[in-house]
Amino acid sequence: xNNVIDIKGITRNFQxxxxxxxxxxxIDLIIEKGEYVAFMGPSGSGKSTLMNLLGCLDxxxxxxxxxxxxDVSTMTDDQLAEIRNKExxxxxxxxxxxxxxxxxxxxxxxxxYAGKSKTERNERAAEVLKNVGLADRMDHKPNQLSxxxxxxxxxxxxxxxxxxxxxxxxxxxxxxxxxxxxxxxxFDEIHAAGNTVIxxxxxxxIAEHAHRVIRLRDGVIEKDERKSFQNIQ
Numbered sequence: 554x555n556n557v558i559d560i561k562g563i564t565r566n567f568q569x570x571x572x573x574x575x576x577x578x579x580i581d582l583i584i585e586k587g588e589y590v591a592f593m594g595p596s597g598s599g600k601s602t603l604m605n606l607l608g609c610l611d612x613x614x615x616x617x618x619x620x621x622x623x624d625v626s627t628m629t630d631d632q633l634a635e636i637r638n639k640e641x642x643x644x645x646x647x648x649x650x651x652x653x654x655x656x657x658x659x660x661x662x663x664x665x666y667a668g669k670s671k672t673e674r675n676e677r678a679a680e681v682l683k684n685v686g687l688a689d690r691m692d693h694k695p696n697q698l699s700x701x702x703x704x705x706x707x708x709x710x711x712x713x714x715x716x717x718x719x720x721x722x723x724x725x726x727x728x729x730x731x732x733x734x735x736x737x738x739x740f741d742e743i744h745a746a747g748n749t750v751i752x753x754x755x756x757x758x759i760a761e762h763a764h765r766v767i768r769l770r771d772g773v774i775e776k777d778e779r780k781s782f783q784n785i786q
């Protein structure tokens with residue numbers, strides 16, 4: 554079985570005072586290993602809520618979510634934290650780096666939680682930083698790096714534990730257009746290396762990089778389009 558994500562009948566309700574707000578209204582979704590998927594949708598479509606569920610930052614009101622063979626929809630917070638660290642590599646719009654820590658130590662951080670030795674952490678973090686084009690910036694702190702370099706560190710941190718999925722939420726939202734192109738080229742390389750990449754974006758040109766675009770509206774999947782490979786640049 555090559556499904557890395559298998560979601561059936563996912564709903565997510567939020568309680569606002571006396572009112573129940575139904576944000577996700579029944580999502581069925583399969584994502585296979587090695588896919589490159591973009592989620593799009595206007596504000597209020599439910600894409601951020603779905604992203605939080607996919608990233609195990611939240612649990613559904615109903616329905617099932619199988620991630621890499623494990624049913625995460627019924628897990629405890631501690632179990633979810635372990636899954637997040639092992640199975641999911643997050644890349645955020647705001648980088649979320651530790652300011653007083655070198656690029657190398659920022660990248661190695663998830664490996665501390667995974668219980669790896671310092672030697673192993675440093676070796677793997679150095680390898681990843683080299684892969685994202687920052688071999689000469691390992692000892693730099695975030696304030697000594699440009700926005701694009703900071704996002705490369707964040708991408709490196711996402712890759713360091715060899716997760717099942719890379720989950721990127723508006724990864725170019727804080728970058729200028731030239732740097733955005735460079736970061737998206739990096740995601741293309743990461744996907745080409747065999748990783749499963751999931752983007753959330755509201756920008757069509759960013760979604761263009763994906764091989765499958767899923768559009769949400771009002772808490773349901775409105776459209777799920779796969780590109781034929783001859784259309785991919």
